[in-house]
Amino acid sequence: MKSLTLERVSFWYPATEAPALRDVSLAVAHGEIVALVGAVGAGASTALLVAGDLAPRLTGGRLAGTVARRDRSAIVLPTPWTQLSGMAFTVWDEVAFGPANLGWPTHEIARQVDRAVEQLELGPLAARNPATLSGGELQRVIIAATLAMDAGLLLLDEPSAELDAEGARTVWRLIRALAKEGKAILLATSALDALPDVADRVVWLEDGAVRAAGTPDLLGEVAACDAGLGTSVATLWGASGLPGPYPLTVDHAVRLWR
């Protein structure tokens, strides 16, 4: 069942003539991970704002087309420090801020927060003041705060950007696990190398429009590599003049080579 459907959606930010999204149609089902990829300015972040009902509701601007949501959504912005509530003096309380505002009973808030803190491996930081955290630590806190709201549709904008290798691995693994639980996940990322193991589908946005959509194999196609959207291995394979199809990952390349 689809959790989110965008049908021929166009969106204009206030005081702009060119649309940031042009006629975009896409859907995300429960249990599915859809990754938006594209160059800077292609519209991936805007698509997430529209999906999360933040644009045009909070940004202003104008929307055309239809957006259908079956679930409550929660969003992780690419600027995690702007998402702190400013009302909490510990990481645990920060993660509890969203659930508390949903009006849940205390024991349910505690259950969801404890779970999210554990999922993001934040236990050792639970009593820290969020203001003293590093960028990567903060990003994990915001992801936990989003998960604690138990939304059916998760919107994640560059969820691994601030994370070290270990943190990124934890987050990608968690995203897969959440999809397995039945969450619908729409994410935007420039971490293209992670996608073959994470995404079910990839939507390539260019200049606000969908240029192509398909499995992550898309990231091994010549056109994607030429547009700077191939995985590192696929791009390298293409640059060395080897014939396609290009392998997406090191493991895939090794199999092909042998």
Added chain:
Amino acid sequence: MIPALRFDAVTFSYGAGAVLRGLSFSITAGERVALLGKNGAGKSTVVRLIAGLERPAEGTVWVGDWNTRDCAPEQLAWRVGSVFQHADQQLFARTLREDVSFGPRALGVGAREVERRTDQALADLDLTAHAGHHPYDLPPALRKLAALAGALALEPALLVLDEPTIGLDRALRARLTRALLDRSLGSVALLVITHDLTFAAETLERGLVLDRGSLACDEPLAGLLGDVSRLEPLGLLPPPVAALSVALDLPGRPVRAADAARVLARVARGRPGP
């Protein structure tokens, strides 16, 4: 020659527990150095110490022959250009040009020289077409490059960048690499904090790895980046190109994409497949 930057047994804490413990290293003019390590290893604190926003509890940070303990941040700006982690949020002027030129103007540089430096910095990062735009009309990635242009316009002896590639696509990363290599040829010393080991491989040559506030590693990146057994305990993973070089046993174990593509093509020509 006096190094552009020298940490001499620096210890620092924000309260409970030391963030940096007896950290020592130095960087000379023209060197391109990556500062690597897990989240919370103390990397961003290093930037704050160099910029003079924090003072070491013990030990000394030297910028050239200046002890940062004796210098205000605005004085250090004569020698250090810093770009902080969330630099896209630090622009404040009404146009990009005005923002980029703020640094040299604040240093009291003459008007003509300010103009030259601003033009150069904008051109180095292909931002000239955006010079008249309001910074917040641009995507965060371009604002980040604009903050870097502001640091370049200071024409510092030392450039310190904290996670400069977050939010940048591949084309903008390549643009950043090119600008940094150009400046390094002009003998600017570079210290770049990054989790992006692909960018580090393409742009930088020496790797310092911080582990719980101490220096765990100081060596050429080319060797380090393919060595899983040494990277993993430090919370790092080889970038895909380095990992592929190792997995296919490519001669010379190249870590840069262009080098690896050349070697891969050569090796492929000499074998029946793939």
